[in-house]
Amino acid sequence: MKALWNIVVKNVSNIMSLIGIILSIYFGVYYVPAWLEDAEKQKFYNAQASLAQSIKELIFSDSTCTYPEIQSLVKAKEIILNKSYPLTTAQIMVEVEASFMDDKFCH
Known part of the structure; x- marks a missing residue:
């Protein structure tokens, strides 16, 4: 012993x-793969919120927003994310509309 x-x-x-x-x-x-996956999700959510805010500002300032303007904003986010944006333009517009409705009822 x-x-x-x-x-x-x-x-x-x-x-x-x-x-x-x-x-x-x-x-x-x-633990590292889960952390990296969470970081990617958070990066997407931040880009999604930023894109929605940009579209809302375009609509609010001009009262019109064209399809090519939205597509160019999505392309810019794809470049920043370095991957294709998973939502279609129609889905993005539904989210923006819901966000406008939230703002309308919150204030």
């Missing part, structure tokens, strides 16, 4: 290194 204790004491730094490596692999496999 004393010999085992001496081996543990002499190799405590190696044991701690091994525990650190195992924990790094564990956190890397289980």
Whole structure:
């Protein structure tokens, strides 16, 4: 028993290194992908809110907003996100309309 204790004491730094490596692999496999996925979702939600706000400002300032203007805003967000925008222009307009209705009833 004393010999085992001496081996543990002499190799405590190696044991701690091994525990650190195992924990790094564990956190890397289980927690980092979920965190990256959450960050991507948050990035999309921020872009979606920004796009809706831009369209609302266009509509409010001009009282008209053309389809090509909305498409160019979506293309700009696709460049920023570096991936295709998952919503269609019709879906975006429904969200903007709902946002206008929320503003109407909140104030």
